[in-house]
Amino acid sequence: MTAEQEQRFDQLLARVRSWVEGPGESWAERIEETGEVPDELWAELNDLGFLSVTAPADYGGQGLGFTRWMELMEILSRCHGSIRMIVHVVNGIWRAMDGHATEEQRKRFVIPSVTGDIKIAFTLTEPGNGTGADIKSSVVREGDTYYLSGRKHLITFGVRCDYYLLAARVEGTTGHEGTVALLVPRDAPGLRVEDTSDTMGVRGTDHASLTFERTPVPVDHRLGAEGEGLDVFLGGFLTPSRISVAMSCVGLAQRAQQLALDHARSRVTFGKTLSQRQAIQFMLAENAADIEAARQLVLHAARRFEEGADDASMQSSMAKMHAVSMLTTVTDKALQIHGGVGYWRSQTIERVYRDARAQRFEEGTNEVQKAVVFRELLRFAEVQEGTVR
The missing domain is CATH 2.40.110.10 (Butyryl-CoA Dehydrogenase, subunit A, domain 2)
Incomplete structure (x- = not known):
């Protein structure tokens, strides 16, 4: 990126973070109360440009590279699960179609999906x-x-x-x-x-x-x-989508960690805050390390996909598999730090905990990811053996 592009990206990142921490939280409360995502929220996300970040500029998008998009997804995933789902799917489904679309189909379906005219x-x-x-x-x-x-x-x-x-x-x-x-x-x-x-x-x-x-x-x-149907789905959508879900796990884990840290610093028992107790300190330290490890693996997978690397599918499944396991551990510890009060719906951690559980089967369970990783390991081994021989 040029210095000007870096500046524009930093401004976009700041806008996303400001929305997530402000209006996004208000929307989260409303969604939980009503159980619905209204059309006006879709319209707001579209007007803000959050649904057209990854598509090319000549499609009406912003043309942001995939790895940089993952940095935004990390922030957006700290918001309500349904909001994350909207921006995740809309920013990915155009790519699945575009690789196989005719020019007429591109005008009729792909571009309108980017501009928000069709879902x-x-x-x-x-x-x-x-x-x-x-x-x-x-x-x-x-x-x-x-x-x-x-x-x-x-x-x-x-x-x-x-x-x-x-x-x-x-x-x-x-x-x-x-x-x-x-x-x-x-x-x-x-x-x-x-x-x-x-x-x-x-x-x-x-x-x-x-x-x-x-x-x-x-x-x-x-x-x-x-005969090309599954190519549209498996290569055009699932590989980048698994990376995006993995980064969603990172963002949601960060939200759980921040909630747990805030609670630990304010909750007093027997004259001490929870954050002064070594058992809690260790839990939060382990969480921090686990989150960062997952984040780096996801970014590596994103770079491999963006480069068109031969191991992109394997890296995406590795990232999703690891990030989901990390999120399970982090949210469980975060809820434990909250104690019994965290089990009540009045606490944000209760929603975060429920939303986190969905990631364990979105875009394939960990068992599916392990099968993909092993298949690719075997393929690479056979290719290497063929080269050696």
């Missing part, structure tokens, strides 16, 4: 299946139309979106073969939407279960060719 929901997960090559939702092509049948669930923004960026397969195919990425209109015939938003944490983010019964989708709503 697009990432639609991969199915009940009874995993989130990869075993997807069962299928399409049959008749002329210029696909007819889509199947089910999806746990779809974030699945109630309020305008389109679903949906993974399916051509009927009769298996594995990666025949997978397609489709942009399915929210109001398409044969689509039933069930609101399933009543979650433990990340309150206010709407989620949906979807059922498709020969839902017509124009063939020109397909991104890329048949």
